[in-house]
Amino acid sequence: xxxxxxxxxxxxxxxxxxRMVVQALKDQGVDVVFGxxxxxxxxxxxxxxxxxxxxxxxxxxxxxAIHMAEGYARSTGKxxxxxxxxxxxxxxxxxxxVDALMDSIPIVVLSGQVPTFMIxxxxxxxxxxxxxxxxxxxxxxxxxxxxDLAATIHQAFHVSRSGRPGPVLVDIPKxxxxxxxxxxxxxxxxxxxxxxxxxxxxxxxxxxxxxxETAERPILYTGGGVINSGPAASQLLxxxxxxxxxxxxxxxxxxxxxxxxxxxxxxxxxxxxxYEANLAMHGCDLMINIGARFDDRITGRIKDFxxxxxxxxxxxxxxxxxxxxxxxxxILGDVGHVLEDLLRIWKSRGRKVNKDGLAxxxxxxxxxxxxxxxxxxxxxxxxxxxxxxxxxxxxxxxMDRYITTEVGQHQMWAAQFLGFEGPNRWMTSGGLGTxxxxxxxxxxxxxxxxxxxxxxxxxxxxWLMNMQEMGTAMQFRAPVKQFILNNxxxxxxxQWQELLHGERYSQSWSESLxxxxxxxEAFGCKGIKVSDPKDxxxxxxxxxxxxxxxxxxxxxxxxxxxxxxIPSGKPHNEMLLGDADTQGVIGAKGAVLV
Amino acid sequence: MSPxxxxxxxxxxxxxxxxxxxxxxxxxxxxxxxxxNEAGVLARxxxxxxxxxxxxxSLTVAEVDHTGHRSRITIVTRGTPQIIAQIKAQLARIVxxxxxxxxxxxxxxxxxxxxxxxxxxxGEHRIEALRLAxxxxxxxxxxxxxxxxxxxxxxxxKIDSFAELMRPLGLREIARTGVAALSRGV
Numbered sequence: 001x002x003x004x005x006x007x008x009x010x011x012x013x014x015x016x017x018x019r020m021v022v023q024a025l026k027d028q029g030v031d032v033v034f035g036x037x038x039x040x041x042x043x044x045x046x047x048x049x050x051x052x053x054x055x056x057x058x059x060x061x062x063x064x065a066i067h068m069a070e071g072y073a074r075s076t077g078k079x080x081x082x083x084x085x086x087x088x089x090x091x092x093x094x095x096x097x098v099d100a101l102m103d104s105i106p107i108v109v110l111s112g113q114v115p116t117f118m119i120x121x122x123x124x125x126x127x128x129x130x131x132x133x134x135x136x137x138x139x140x141x142x143x144x145x146x147x148d149l150a151a152t153i154h155q156a157f158h159v160s161r162s163g164r165p166g167p168v169l170v171d172i173p174k175x176x177x178x179x180x181x182x183x184x185x186x187x188x189x190x191x192x193x194x195x196x197x198x199x200x201x202x203x204x205x206x207x208x209x210x211x212x213e214t215a216e217r218p219i220l221y222t223g224g225g226v227i228n229s230g231p232a233a234s235q236l237l238x239x240x241x242x243x244x245x246x247x248x249x250x251x252x253x254x255x256x257x258x259x260x261x262x263x264x265x266x267x268x269x270x271x272x273x274x275y276e277a278n279l280a281m282h283g284c285d286l287m288i289n290i291g292a293r294f295d296d297r298i299t300g301r302i303k304d305f306x307x308x309x310x311x312x313x314x315x316x317x318x319x320x321x322x323x324x325x326x327x328x329x330x331i332l333g334d335v336g337h338v339l340e341d342l343l344r345i346w347k348s349r350g351r352k353v354n355k356d357g358l359a360x361x362x363x364x365x366x367x368x369x370x371x372x373x374x375x376x377x378x379x380x381x382x383x384x385x386x387x388x389x390x391x392x393x394x395x396x397x398x399m400d401r402y403i404t405t406e407v408g409q410h411q412m413w414a415a416q417f418l419g420f421e422g423p424n425r426w427m428t429s430g431g432l433g434t435x436x437x438x439x440x441x442x443x444x445x446x447x448x449x450x451x452x453x454x455x456x457x458x459x460x461x462x463w464l465m466n467m468q469e470m471g472t473a474m475q476f477r478a479p480v481k482q483f484i485l486n487n488x489x490x491x492x493x494x495q496w497q498e499l500l501h502g503e504r505y506s507q508s509w510s511e512s513l514x515x516x517x518x519x520x521e522a523f524g525c526k527g528i529k530v531s532d533p534k535d536x537x538x539x540x541x542x543x544x545x546x547x548x549x550x551x552x553x554x555x556x557x558x559x560x561x562x563x564x565x566i567p568s569g570k571p572h573n574e575m576l577l578g579d580a581d582t583q584g585v586i587g588a589k590g591a592v593l594v
Numbered sequence: 595m596s597p598x599x600x601x602x603x604x605x606x607x608x609x610x611x612x613x614x615x616x617x618x619x620x621x622x623x624x625x626x627x628x629x630x631n632e633a634g635v636l637a638r639x640x641x642x643x644x645x646x647x648x649x650x651x652s653l654t655v656a657e658v659d660h661t662g663h664r665s666r667i668t669i670v671t672r673g674t675p676q677i678i679a680q681i682k683a684q685l686a687r688i689v690x691x692x693x694x695x696x697x698x699x700x701x702x703x704x705x706x707x708x709x710x711x712x713x714x715x716x717g718e719h720r721i722e723a724l725r726l727a728x729x730x731x732x733x734x735x736x737x738x739x740x741x742x743x744x745x746x747x748x749x750x751x752k753i754d755s756f757a758e759l760m761r762p763l764g765l766r767e768i769a770r771t772g773v774a775a776l777s778r779g780v
Contacts, residue, residue: 130634134634134641139689142633159689163687193692318683318686318687319683319684319686319687321683322676322679322680323680326676
């Protein structure tokens with residue numbers, strides 16, 4: 001970095017904007033960037049070429065770069081970084097940005113822009129990137145002066161990882177990349193006024209402690225905020241659950257914060273959540289929401305959501321509190337910090353819980369558990385998707401395993417049938433529901449954890465949306481396993497059409513599917529096809545043993561529905577457990593909802 | 595009016611929040627938002643309102659601290675107490691937003707708007723318009739033999755009433771700035 005840099009009078013180093021970008025990334029501890037070059041970022045790519053500290057992963061489409069950065073961020077807890085060019089490069093990134101915004105994933109996206117003097121002239125590959133991405137990011141910046149560039153990138157990392165994490169974008173015109181100015185080290189930038197409060201209000205925490213001491217039917221409802229808060233928060237959650245004996249459920253985003261093997265674990269809640277989890281939410285008298293956001297997939301009909309409970313909500317984002325569900329005890333702060341104070345206060349007051357109430361509550365929960373809501377009818381002739389996931393779980397349990405998913409039925413089955421023992425092991429598009437997320441995300445995870453077993457549980461329709469990224473997996477020797485549950489249908493769409501639209505299956509077939517084994521060969525990786533349940537175990541083992549990317553085409557039952565299911569517009573206690581329950585249960589009002 | 599003689603939806607006369615939090619009463623609130631005066635900040639604020647379906651009755655913005663590059667955005671909005679709380683929380687989490695004040699909730703405030711009225715007419719109408727302008731303390735800032743431009747500062751209600759009176763007297767055009775507001779006292 002010092003070959004061409006010159007020391008200025010102030011001791012700062014003068015360098016080009018392009019070099020500043022690389023230097024700032026290094027100073028921020030970035031070791032990998034996912035990106036795609038183009039005219040407006042050529043100076044930055046020239047700098048990347050001339051160094052070895054930052055690895056560049058060349059993607060096949062910019063959406064892939066963003067999802068890879070997300071996979072990297074979610075599996076490491078660090079900020080993911082992507083680099084795209086102006087115009088189409090930036091617009092291709094938009095879906096990934098919104099995905100990261102909805103799921104609170106810290107990523108920094110750097111985009112090229114036409115030179116400042118051309119902005120507004122409809123130049124080649126010009127787009128109003130900051131305008132387009134303003135509602136898609138936590139914050140974005142157009143840097144018009146090289147002198148501001150380094151500080152802006154440092155601030156971008158600060159904003160991305162602070163408070164409720166999220167995506168940020170820095171748009172850098174090409175002339176700003178060429179011009180020279182002094183580099184500002186990250187320790188020297190002006191302290192940002194953006195400093196979200198981490199400690200919760202002690203009075204409110206004490207109120208919550210008083211409530212949990214007497215609660216007869218408490219439940220811990222946990223979300224992605226526990227994982228975003230860091231490993232310590234997951235540890236504190238476990239301590240809280242074990243010490244109080246309270247049952248724990250989690251949103252799709254929070255799986256792994258409390259271990260699936262833990263004795264207080266009720267499984268996931270929500271639209272396709274477990275019977276015991278949803279009924280416990282419905283019947284509880286104290287709901288403690290830890291880093292979740294009362295999403296509509298969780299609450300069902302608002303008016304009937306958990307009608308008998310007092311509710312506490314721990315969240316670092318004030319706008320999440322009282323947004324959908326009014327709560328009795330709002331606690332604004334970081335999950336880890338708040339749980340630490342909560343446990344300390346609870347212990348100092350004598351570790352009281354309502355033992356009799358809890359015993360009765362668990363008795364009730366165990367009755368709900370006895371329903372065994374995940375039961376399905378297995379077959380010896382055809383692979384049931386649930387069976388495929390049960391076998392995948394059994395054969396990979398205990399391995400250093402990371403799971404990503406696409407979006408749809410397979411995603412819900414994966415959430416139901418795979419168990420997560422720790423945080424940062426489960427990467428799925430929750431808020432935005434982005435089909436095409438899983439393959440690139442799995443590559444991002446694999447790049448961060450080269451030795452781990454990374455499996456993308458996919459549906460064939462979602463998987464096709466970003467399948468070009470198999471080229472990336474091959475080029476960078478990322479041995480990702482693409483576990484495709486192939487029902488030749490858009491399974492979740494088909495399920496809704498069956499239940500809500502009179503079995504009129506409009507456009508929900510996957511016609512003209514490729515031969516996935518040949519497709520694997522075309523990419524130069526391994527393809528495995530299995531259709532007989534007898535062969536499944538051996539095929540999965542072959543997939544795991546193969547040293548390289550695998551496309552696993554698992555032909556499954558085509559008409560399987562995902563249960564349990566809370567139909568849109570229904571409360572938690574009206575869930576459907578199986579096909580027999582589905583006749584005429586969803587009214588016109590429910591059909592309007594998604 | 596409630597039996598306690600407190601205006602519905604108002605907390606400014608009591609130390610306690612006397613509103614029923616579940617009441618779906620629509621309230622108008624005046625918010626003062628202090629922001630970094632940087633490119634795109636107004637778009638962020640407006641985008642929040644349009645993107646989340648909130649209302650803007652009026653909005654004014656100008657830099658108020660030239661050395662610190664801070665602007666003050668005054669927004670009059672309306673919604674249920676829950677919506678208003680949500681608007682404030684959403685505004686506060688925009689990164690370049692420094693402070694959000696709810697002037698309606700934080701105590702008494704002064705709210706003023708400036709308006710210009712072009713009134714065209716001759717004879718009796720013209721004399722009547724001038725007489726009413728005096729009563730309303732509106733100033734004549736432009737005059738021809740057939741027209742006046744009146745300038746008036748006041749509450750939005752006062753401007754509304756003056757406009758009503760001018761309408762039959764030849765009101766042609768109105769330009770209004772939107773509300774600027776400050777809390778009373780120190």
